[in-house]
């Protein structure tokens with residue numbers, strides 16, 4: 009089966025209620041539970057979830073009726089999380105703890121994140137330290153495996169440690185506290201697993217030292233996550249990345265248009281922001297399939313003259329405003345082009361995977377947000393599918409409470425369900441005493457950027 013088919017099947021499959029499993033899991037920073045669903049489909053039983061934001065927690069609760077979601081700030085709720093696990097599972101050893109804190113403190117899209125190597129800034133933004141809030145839970149429940157995920161910038165984020173005053177990376181601070189564990193750290197690219205989206209993520213997997221398979225991992229220079237199957241070009245037995253063009257064609261979404269048809273009554277998630285006027289003209293003027301941006305629109309909408317130079321807001325031939333370029337009006341009534349990046353107001357290039365789905369997926373000024381050929385951004389449905397969220401996922405709470413904007417937010421911040429599912433399957437095998445050597449990532453060989461390193465090697 010091709011990757012496109014396999015992922016399509018994963019998304020569209022009608023699933024019955026998930027049953028009991030002896031391998032239990034707790035998820036911290038659960039969001040709506042999009043990645044939790046992948047680990048659950050792989051066979052883990054999610055027993056406790058935790059989430060600060062009540063709206064996200066409510067979506068989570070709808071989707072995980074058999075788990076308890078502890079609502080509130082983890083700094084205050086961590087003891088409750090431990091108690092709840094002990095209450096429901098009694099003596100059962102926790103198999104998996106997932107930790108997916110927010111990435112805004114690290115993300116390059118956050119202008120206030122400060123210098124990633126500045127320890128003072130690292131401490132000032134509390135979100136940078138949230139990974140460390142898992143430590144007391146780990147030390148008390150001693151899960152067999154801990155999985156953490158974030159943007160790759162996490163790996164370089166430097167902080168000054170509260171107790172010792174020492175300057176170190178957040179990851180090193182995390183590793184130093186996990187004395188009973190070995191920590192494996194790397195960067196994974198979702199497109200390397202056949203997912204039609206470019207999305208790089210830092211992955212941290214801590215394995216408890218009493219796990220027998222840990223020795224095999226180290227001896228074989230292997231990493232506890234799944235080996236990539238795809239790459240930018242088809243090399244080393246890997247298939248070529250799935251392009252957004254082939255994905256959209258295969259999924260056969262009904263056509264939408266920001267001006268004439270912004271939604272599809274048959275699918276509540278297949279909607280886009282509606283606009284007309286200059287904003288629409290700007291999108292309409294970017295040639296379909298070109299991967300170009302609106303700054304490159306080179307035909308004047310007033311006089312139709314071609315080859316208008318870049319970086320001007322007014323047509324050099326007729327003197328009229330170039331309404332099909334991103335502009336703002338100054339106080340004096342004259343326009344200037346909006347300062348933008350190469351990637352903003354741009355169509356997705358059709359022959360590579362889709363750009364990263366973000367929380368602002370409805371904003372045409374964001375990076376590569378415009379549909380490759382239709383005149384609109386990607387719909388919430390298309391974003392959910394690019395994030396490989398199964399169609400059985402329940403969004404009712406967001407609709408019933410008129411919180412539609414939440415849908416794009418929670419979709420954009422998630423680890424794709426399909427990746428979590430693949431990862432969960434590998435972890436299940438390891439925890440059940442099987443050693444799927446050929447399916448594990450290889451240290452220093454696999455990975456998008458060869459930056460993979462095992463934290464304990466730095467000692």
Ligand SMILES: C[S@@+](CC[C@H](N)C(=O)[O-])C[C@H]1O[C@@H](n2cnc3c(N)ncnc32)[C@H](O)[C@@H]1O
Nearest residue numbers: 037039040041042043060081082108110422423
């Ligand atoms: C990156 S998102 C998690 C995404 C999730 N894994 C998924 O796949 O849907 C991080 C989540 O952490 C939550 N969060 C942020 N600060 C928190 C805190 N102090 N305590 C608990 N949850 C928090 C946010 O509300 C957000 O939902």
